[in-house]
Amino acid sequence: MGTKCCDITNKIDLKKTNKKIVLAGNPNVGKSIFFNYFTGNYVTVSNYPGTTLEISHGKFGDDAVIDTTGVYGISSFNDEEKVARDAIISGDIIVNIVDAVHLERDLFLTQQIIDMDKKVIVALNMMDEAKQKGINIDISKLEKKLGVPVIPTVAINNEGLDKLKNNLENAQKGNTSIKEDENLNKVYNKTKNYAEAVLIMEGDKVISEKYGIQPYEFRKEYYQKRRQRIDSIIKNTVDRKNPQSDFLTKLGRLMIKPLTGIPILLATLYLLYEFIGVFVAQTIVDFTEGHLFGEIYEPFIKNLIIKLVGSESIFYNLLAGEFGLLTMSVTYLFGLLLPLVGGFYLFLAFLEDSGYMPRVAVLVDKMLNKIGLNGRAIIPMILGFGCVTMATVTTRLLGSKREKIITVFLLGLAIPCSAQLGVIAGLIAPLGLKYFLIYIITIFTVYVLSGTFLNKVLPGKSTDLLIDLPPIRRPIISNVLRKTYYKTKSFIKEAGPIFAIGAIIITLLNDFMILDKIQNLLKPITKGMLNLPSETANAFIMGIVRRDFGAAGLNSLALTANQTIVSLIVITLFVPCIAAMMIMIKERSWKEAILIWIGSWITAFAVGAIVSKILIYI
Amino acid sequence: MTLANLKKGDKFKIVSINKNKINSQIIRFGLGEGSIAKCIEKIPRGPVILSKNYQEIALGHQISKNIKITKL
Numbered sequence: 001m002g003t004k005c006c007d008i009t010n011k012i013d014l015k016k017t018n019k020k021i022v023l024a025g026n027p028n029v030g031k032s033i034f035f036n037y038f039t040g041n042y043v044t045v046s047n048y049p050g051t052t053l054e055i056s057h058g059k060f061g062d063d064a065v066i067d068t069t070g071v072y073g074i075s076s077f078n079d080e081e082k083v084a085r086d087a088i089i090s091g092d093i094i095v096n097i098v099d100a101v102h103l104e105r106d107l108f109l110t111q112q113i114i115d116m117d118k119k120v121i122v123a124l125n126m127m128d129e130a131k132q133k134g135i136n137i138d139i140s141k142l143e144k145k146l147g148v149p150v151i152p153t154v155a156i157n158n159e160g161l162d163k164l165k166n167n168l169e170n171a172q173k174g175n176t177s178i179k180e181d182e183n184l185n186k187v188y189n190k191t192k193n194y195a196e197a198v199l200i201m202e203g204d205k206v207i208s209e210k211y212g213i214q215p216y217e218f219r220k221e222y223y224q225k226r227r228q229r230i231d232s233i234i235k236n237t238v239d240r241k242n243p244q245s246d247f248l249t250k251l252g253r254l255m256i257k258p259l260t261g262i263p264i265l266l267a268t269l270y271l272l273y274e275f276i277g278v279f280v281a282q283t284i285v286d287f288t289e290g291h292l293f294g295e296i297y298e299p300f301i302k303n304l305i306i307k308l309v310g311s312e313s314i315f316y317n318l319l320a321g322e323f324g325l326l327t328m329s330v331t332y333l334f335g336l337l338l339p340l341v342g343g344f345y346l347f348l349a350f351l352e353d354s355g356y357m358p359r360v361a362v363l364v365d366k367m368l369n370k371i372g373l374n375g376r377a378i379i380p381m382i383l384g385f386g387c388v389t390m391a392t393v394t395t396r397l398l399g400s401k402r403e404k405i406i407t408v409f410l411l412g413l414a415i416p417c418s419a420q421l422g423v424i425a426g427l428i429a430p431l432g433l434k435y436f437l438i439y440i441i442t443i444f445t446v447y448v449l450s451g452t453f454l455n456k457v458l459p460g461k462s463t464d465l466l467i468d469l470p471p472i473r474r475p476i477i478s479n480v481l482r483k484t485y486y487k488t489k490s491f492i493k494e495a496g497p498i499f500a501i502g503a504i505i506i507t508l509l510n511d512f513m514i515l516d517k518i519q520n521l522l523k524p525i526t527k528g529m530l531n532l533p534s535e536t537a538n539a540f541i542m543g544i545v546r547r548d549f550g551a552a553g554l555n556s557l558a559l560t561a562n563q564t565i566v567s568l569i570v571i572t573l574f575v576p577c578i579a580a581m582m583i584m585i586k587e588r589s590w591k592e593a594i595l596i597w598i599g600s601w602i603t604a605f606a607v608g609a610i611v612s613k614i615l616i617y618i
Numbered sequence: 619m620t621l622a623n624l625k626k627g628d629k630f631k632i633v634s635i636n637k638n639k640i641n642s643q644i645i646r647f648g649l650g651e652g653s654i655a656k657c658i659e660k661i662p663r664g665p666v667i668l669s670k671n672y673q674e675i676a677l678g679h680q681i682s683k684n685i686k687i688t689k690l
């Protein structure tokens with residue numbers, strides 16, 4: 001027993017510093033600007049939980065500054081909260097950043113930190129917006145009620161930051177909302193840490209376990225006391241004119257209402273398509289993959305490897321062969337995926353920082369409920385059109401194991417990734433509208449039916465939507481760019497090794513003729529069930545290496561229109577690429593991943609067979 | 619009467635929230651038992667969107683059936 005478990009300094013490498021200053025606040029209150037101001041370093045800001053789990057830290061003079069992900073309260077409900085909880089428990093001074101427009105929400109966290117007996121200073125941010133909305137806050141009265149210093153700021157205009165900095169030393173322990181009683185004293189005697197004692201009283205399982213104590217059940221009571229106290233503080237210190245709806249508030253509401261929300265969503269998706277599908281996938285990727293990597297980098301690296309190991313050995317194949325580590329995986333990762341994924345993250349960062357994403361979640365919630373998901377699952381689904389690997393990682397933000405399995409399965413099965421979409425579109429376009437519709441309807445039907453099926457058979461219950469709708473705000477470009485940069489970088493870091501291992505496995509399978517054997521095994525299916533020439537099996541197997549390889553492999557075969565559409569459907573539904581398969585193992589487990597692959601094999605061939613039979617009659 | 623029965627524009631007071639974890643989350647978002655709020659959008663058999671001052675929260679259909687209210 002001891003304080004080691006939750007001392008954040010043990011988890012991040014902090015050199016000897018004087019004090020630990022911890023920044024805490026709700027999501028999207030402008031924390032990153034404060035962090036930059038203190039440290040000159042960057043931290044990513046996000047509307048949506050599940051984006052940054054790493055803790056950012058830096059130095060301010062002799063003190064360490066630690067940033068936390070935005071949370072609405074402290075507990076162990078999810079990973080973000082656990083990280084924020086540990087940082088706050090170990091902090092000497094807590095700088096609590098509060099959105100002046102959303103005091104009811106934000107002061108809950110403030111009061112909770114005060115109740116944990118921490119030294120707090122409050123930065124009352126977005127004062128300009130509050131003024132504009134006719135919200136008048138009596139700051140000295142608020143200070144008195146809370147018992148801690150309150151500094152008004154407009155962080156984006158750099159207002160009040162100097163004053164905050166100069167007042168850091170005045171951070172104080174505030175007025176608690178908790179009445180000390182026997183139970184609390186008993187727990188405190190065991191923990192010798194007041195903050196942790198309070199969390200145990202609130203039923204925090206992780207902290208209780210650490211001390212071997214049964215968690216208490218006072219959360220409801222504590223939370224209600226806190227709520228009442230905050231409501232009374234606000235009643236006494238805040239004066240507001242009737243909330244009038246300004247343009248952005250109205251726009252926010254139009255985004256949720258189906259009648260206007262669906263057209264807005266479709267327009268947004270169209271923009272996304274124009275940006276990713278046309279601009280990035282064609283113009284940029286043609287240059288990076290085709291020219292930069294295909295014509296300059298690959299010939300150079302191949303020559304180099306030949307000089308080093310010759311062109312006959314297995315090392316040449318591993319490093320610079322058809323599926324080589326330094327050729328295919330590097331080109332695939334940096335020439336193709338990097339621009340696509342970066343483009344996706346850029347677009348999504350705009351949507352997130354503007355406050356649009358939670359509204360999309362509301363809009364699609366009812367539809368996703370039918371397949372056992374809630375509206376938040378739309379984020380990984382949209383990301384899946386960029387790269388299934390990246391989307392699978394994002395399923396962490398979903399509330400239950402069941403939702404994660406459904407989403408990962410649907411991602412692997414019925415969402416074609418951007419690498420594949422281009423080739424598919426190229427093959428379908430010449431066939432005309434009828435075939436395009438057959439493709440879309442088939443994939444969509446499979447998506448809905450599989451989701452419905454999983455929702456019926458999987459045990460347990462899915463979580464329901466319960467989200468805060470942040471105000472619609474104009475995104476700050478520098479934040480959007482930084483966020484895109486950090487997310488793209490973390491994608492490359494996470495997916496890079498996996499693509500590399502995938503390339504090694506494929507080269508070995510190929511060198512030992514195992515790929516050929518699998519192709520031979522598949523041939524009866526392709527010919528008998530799907531009415532396709534037996535060579536199509538090669539394309540299916542190549543689809544595992546890279547999803548676009550599979551689709552591209554069809555180009556060289558002389559297929560009828562019906563055969564083309566059947567093979568495209570099978571390739572889309574067939575197992576995802578090897579990198580996505582490996583991410584599934586990492587995120588879920590071997591057992592689940594293998595069930596998912598087998599499930600998508602069966603689905604792919606069954607659907608292909610059915611469509612090929614139906615097509616005879618159309 | 620529960621949140622699920624609300625119509626757009628209704629003002630109401632929250633009487634009780636059945637589930638503990640949901641109660642905690644709603645309190646954190648700025649509402650709670652006893653709070654007065656307004657329904658600003660309701661998707662039939664879908665989410666309900668509440669507002670109190672400038673705070674807006676969205677609750678799925680199942681959750682909203684677990685929250686008892688009185689209309690004002």
